[in-house]
Amino acid sequence: MxxxxxxxxxxxxxxxxxxxxxxxxxxxxxxxxxxxxxxxxxxxxxxxxxxxxxxGKNALIDGLFDEVVEWFDSQVEECIEPDETRPARFSRAYLRVIAAIDMTVPEEKRLAVLMLMLSSDPHYCARWNQWVEARLLRHEKTDLTPMARTLRLAADGLWLSDLGGGPDSSPSARREILAFLEELDAAGAVPASDPHEGEQ
Known part of the structure; x- marks a missing residue:
């Protein structure tokens, strides 16, 4: 048999x-x-x-968190411009990835999982901050300016809007916000010279 x-x-x-x-x-x-x-x-x-x-449940959530962060990290890496001296290089990519998220796409909708975790659990907030800090350390020559911080905070605001389903989370609003911020970035990413420079 x-x-x-x-x-x-x-x-x-x-x-x-x-x-x-x-x-x-x-x-x-x-x-x-x-x-x-x-x-x-x-x-x-x-x-x-x-x-x-x-x-257990915590191990499952850790695995989910790791997977979503890995996906997000890969998206940021794809968006980073090749010029390593470009001001706000990482922050611009961070903003573009978040602004381009399409919540109708299942893979991208999973970022909602990350947003929920970050908004409700200090442990995952700390782990997310570690990822951001590691990226900033890698890009410290380009991404520690006020403009770079502004771009990242604007991106975080878009995430918060998504979490609450706010009116500014629509695709058209996102495109408008991204265009405005990129124009602002182009005009102000390089800090102006010190107005007191040269004074005796």
């Missing part, structure tokens, strides 16, 4: 499905909906199978 072929497990695919289901639960129903039981049911795995990949 011939035995049935064994179906090979694909741990990476299972982890990806678990994270996708966790993200969907948070985006659609908020953080309280994220329970191990709900994620396991949505992903069509047993709770024991979930725990094999993620030791």
């Amino acid at each position: 011939t035995s049935k072929p064994q179906r090979k497990n694909n741990p990476e695919a299972v982890r990806a499905r678990l994270l996708e289901c966790a993200a969907r639960l948070i985006v659609d129903h908020g953080l309280p909906a994220l329970t191990l039981e709900n994620v396991a049911r949505e992903a069509a795995v047993s709770k024991g199978g979930l725990l094999h990949h993620y030791a």
Whole structure:
């Protein structure tokens, strides 16, 4: 008698499905909906199978956070201009990525997960700040100016508007805001000379 072929497990695919289901639960129903039981049911795995990949709810959220930040980081990297001396180089890319987010695209909608985490948990706020600080350290020669900080704070404001579904989060408003900020950046990214320079 011939035995049935064994179906090979694909741990990476299972982890990806678990994270996708966790993200969907948070985006659609908020953080309280994220329970191990709900994620396991949505992903069509047993709770024991979930725990094999993620030791608990915190480990699952950590995995989701890491995945979303990795995606965001890759988008910023793609947007950074090649000229390493360009003022506000990182901050401009940071703004462009956030301004271009399309919440109708599932992969990009997952950024809502990050926004929810950052707005409700000091632990993830601290981890996000660590990512930003690491980037600023890498781009300290171009991105520690008032203009660079202004661009990043404007981008954070767009995220906050998305979180609350505000009127300024529409695609047309985003394009208008981005165009204005880029014009402002072009005019003021390089600090003006000291008005007192040369005085005795």
